[in-house]
Amino acid sequence: MSWLKSPHPGNRPQVFAVVLLAIVLAGCATLKQCAYEGFDRDQWQQPERVIQSLQIRPGAVVADLGSGSGYFALRLAKAVGTTGKVYAVDIDSAINKALKERAKKEHVGNIDVLLAKPNDPRLPEPVDLIFTSNTYHHIDDRISYFAGLREYLRPSGKIAVIDYDRRAWLEGLLRHYTPKEFIKREMEQAGYKLQNDFDFLERQSFLVFVPRSDPSQSGALAPAGGTSK
Numbered sequence: 001m002s003w004l005k006s007p008h009p010g011n012r013p014q015v016f017a018v019v020l021l022a023i024v025l026a027g028c029a030t031l032k033q034c035a036y037e038g039f040d041r042d043q044w045q046q047p048e049r050v051i052q053s054l055q056i057r058p059g060a061v062v063a064d065l066g067s068g069s070g071y072f073a074l075r076l077a078k079a080v081g082t083t084g085k086v087y088a089v090d091i092d093s094a095i096n097k098a099l100k101e102r103a104k105k106e107h108v109g110n111i112d113v114l115l116a117k118p119n120d121p122r123l124p125e126p127v128d129l130i131f132t133s134n135t136y137h138h139i140d141d142r143i144s145y146f147a148g149l150r151e152y153l154r155p156s157g158k159i160a161v162i163d164y165d166r167r168a169w170l171e172g173l174l175r176h177y178t179p180k181e182f183i184k185r186e187m188e189q190a191g192y193k194l195q196n197d198f199d200f201l202e203r204q205s206f207l208v209f210v211p212r213s214d215p216s217q218s219g220a221l222a223p224a225g226g227t228s229k
């Protein structure tokens with residue numbers, strides 16, 4: 001490939017890096033999609049197995065909290081089928097716009113993209129499942145936030161939390177992770193009990209929680225956001 005031959009041999013690594021970056025970006029609609037999804041994510045993320053583990057029935061209503069570029073939201077939309085619905089919720093209006101366009105392009109009609117507040121997902125109705133992937137560590141004041149999510153769950157609703165743990169070296173360096181034991185403890189304090197602890201992901205924990213019948217017993221706090229909903 002002669003176009004890769006820089007007249008200055010010392011520059012070849014940089015030329016190669018630019019070409020590589022262009023190839024990578026060509027596969028992503030936005031820079032953030034690239035950052036969140038990379039190229040080999042399916043291999044370590046096992047999205048089909050994750051969704052299968054959640055036993056989502058057709059017609060279910062699911063919220064993807066911190067949906068980003070839609071990696072899971074689009075797959076969840078497939079799982080709930082045309083009679084179900086996915087609320088893709090994020091605080092980033094630019095990524096929401098990109099996801100709306102992506103869903104339109106891929107003819108996925110059962111996703112509603114919503115702009116959340118940092119302390120409130122502002123869901124328009126209670127849902128069967130609140131799913132959140134790689135977002136838990138971004139949320140402030142989590143015990144209060146997740147205590148507040150109880151009002152967005154249907155009576156048999158549950159919350160699935162996937163987040164990087166210390167096995168993810170890059171996210172570890174960037175402090176973009178939450179140790180599994182922290183998540184368990186905080187969710188317990190927010191009024192939930194652990195239903196499943198799936199251990200098949202190589203760099204993330206994958207925990208499922210259901211509301212406890214008496215959240216006050218472990219000192220759960222008042223709903224997040226207070227009057228702001």
Ligand SMILES: C[S@@+](CC[C@H](N)C(=O)[O-])C[C@H]1O[C@@H](n2cnc3c(N)ncnc32)[C@H](O)[C@@H]1O
Nearest residue numbers: 036066067068071090091092118133134135138
């Ligand atoms: C690392 S991305 C993960 C995206 C997607 N869940 C995935 O697995 O590819 C984290 C996303 O969470 C969003 N986010 C951060 N804090 C949030 C909050 N309080 N409520 C809703 N979304 C939030 C960010 O804007 C970002 O799009």
